[in-house]
Amino acid sequence: MGREVAESCIDSLLTEMVSSYCNHFYANKPELAARRIEAIGYQVGHQLSERYTMERPRFSDHLEAIKFICKDFWSELFKKQIDNLKTNHRGTFVLQDNRFRWLSRMSPEPSLENVDSQDPSENKAAQATSMHLYFPCGIIRGALSNLGIPCAVSADISNLPACEYI
Amino acid sequence: MIVCVAVVGQQNNPLYIQSFTEAEDDLKLHHIVHCSLDVVDERVNNPKRSGSTLNETFLGLLYPTENYKVYGYLTNTKVKFILVTTDLDVRDADVRNFFRRFHSAYVDAVSNPFHVPGKKITSRTFAERVSNIVKSFRLSSSG
Numbered sequence: 001m002g003r004e005v006a007e008s009c010i011d012s013l014l015t016e017m018v019s020s021y022c023n024h025f026y027a028n029k030p031e032l033a034a035r036r037i038e039a040i041g042y043q044v045g046h047q048l049s050e051r052y053t054m055e056r057p058r059f060s061d062h063l064e065a066i067k068f069i070c071k072d073f074w075s076e077l078f079k080k081q082i083d084n085l086k087t088n089h090r091g092t093f094v095l096q097d098n099r100f101r102w103l104s105r106m107s108p109e110p111s112l113e114n115v116d117s118q119d120p121s122e123n124k125a126a127q128a129t130s131m132h133l134y135f136p137c138g139i140i141r142g143a144l145s146n147l148g149i150p151c152a153v154s155a156d157i158s159n160l161p162a163c164e165y166i
Numbered sequence: 167m168i169v170c171v172a173v174v175g176q177q178n179n180p181l182y183i184q185s186f187t188e189a190e191d192d193l194k195l196h197h198i199v200h201c202s203l204d205v206v207d208e209r210v211n212n213p214k215r216s217g218s219t220l221n222e223t224f225l226g227l228l229y230p231t232e233n234y235k236v237y238g239y240l241t242n243t244k245v246k247f248i249l250v251t252t253d254l255d256v257r258d259a260d261v262r263n264f265f266r267r268f269h270s271a272y273v274d275a276v277s278n279p280f281h282v283p284g285k286k287i288t289s290r291t292f293a294e295r296v297s298n299i300v301k302s303f304r305l306s307s308s309g
Contacts (some may be wrong), residue, residue: 052268053242129287146243149257 014102018131020126030127041138042145049143052076065147066093073143093125094166095140102132103157168300169234170195170250172274175284176243178203182287186300199248203238206246209238241266247272262305271295 017040021033052073059065070082072095084096133155143151154166173182185195231259236258239247247268249261275292 002194043279043283046283050245050276051273054273057240057243119247148244 005112011102014132016136018135021129030131034131035132037134038138038141041135042142045139045142045144046146047142048077048139049073049146053147062149063087065144065149068147069140069143072093077139092166100136102136103129113130130155133157168249168251168303169270170199170248171300172199172248172250173287174199174246174248176245176279177284177285180286181245182292184293184296186297195250198231198234198236198250202248203246205236206238206240206248206307210240216252237261237265239269241269245272247263260303264299267299268296 014103017039021037021070025033025036029095056068056072059068066085066087070085074080074082078097078101080097080099081100083098086094086096098145102140137153138157141151144151156166167186169184169187170183172180172184175181180199181194183199185192234250234252235253237249239249241247247265249264271292272287273288274295275289276283278289281287281289
């Protein structure tokens with residue numbers, strides 16, 4: 001019973017969702033917009049993890065669940081696996097994706113010639129991009145909490161299009 | 167003949183209980199399902215060393231009572247499916263098949279954006295699909 005949609009529809013939907021929440025619903029309150037987007041991602045991740053763990057035997061520990069997220073879950077969503085997984089063995093995992101699909105079409109704004117406004121413009125570009133990351137963070141958090149692992153997820157973009165989730 | 171199917175959530179809260187007999191012994195079936203939750207927990211927490219894999223989703227026959235047999239199935243997200251049947255000889259493969267179809271109906275019901283996780287499943291489509299699965303199980307096992 002699977003119907004397929006073009007991937008550009010998903011891209012447009014996500015871009016529109018972020019822009020409408022940031023500019024429309026919570027115009028001057030980016031924190032509220034961020035939390036709302038993350039909550040949407042949470043529910044989506046919850047439901048997706050139900051669907052994608054159907055045929056698999058159960059996981060024996062946290063590491064198995066994280067590996068599942070890195071490999072199967074990510075490849076179902078983005079057709080590729082996580083490129084790099086690091087852990088400090090004390091509960092923190094860093095998932096690195098070198099070419100994150102939803103960000104691959106976003107170009108960082110070219111810096112203006114005016115030296116004074118260099119910093120704010122970089123900040124604005126970074127801020128705009130980071131808004132788009134709340135949704136995948138929510139997805140990861142929803143999936144992990146459905147597998148029984150309460151967690152917090154944050155994202156870090158130091159170099160586009162790579163993206164790290166912690 | 168399948169008497170009852172139930173879906174129990176992560177905190178052992180009932181998400182869906184449906185009985186397929188005409189008699190009004192719903193309460194007794196509730197009670198049986200409730201007792202079987204203990205057996206599920208016990209199986210999960212104390213894995214038998216003798217062979218059965220730790221990570222199977224299908225838990226098999228949980229326990230036989232005087233008239234009924236109770237089968238369990240545990241998903242990765244700690245959602246439990248319980249099946250109560252009065253059949254005397256049920257093939258393992260049939261029950262596994264049943265649970266697989268039931269799981270797929272459950273996943274579709276939960277993917278509904280209007281469904282709140284943790285609340286009861288109120289979708290009519292889900293109820294119809296479940297009753298279809300139950301009917302085909304009845305036919306396949308008696309045939």
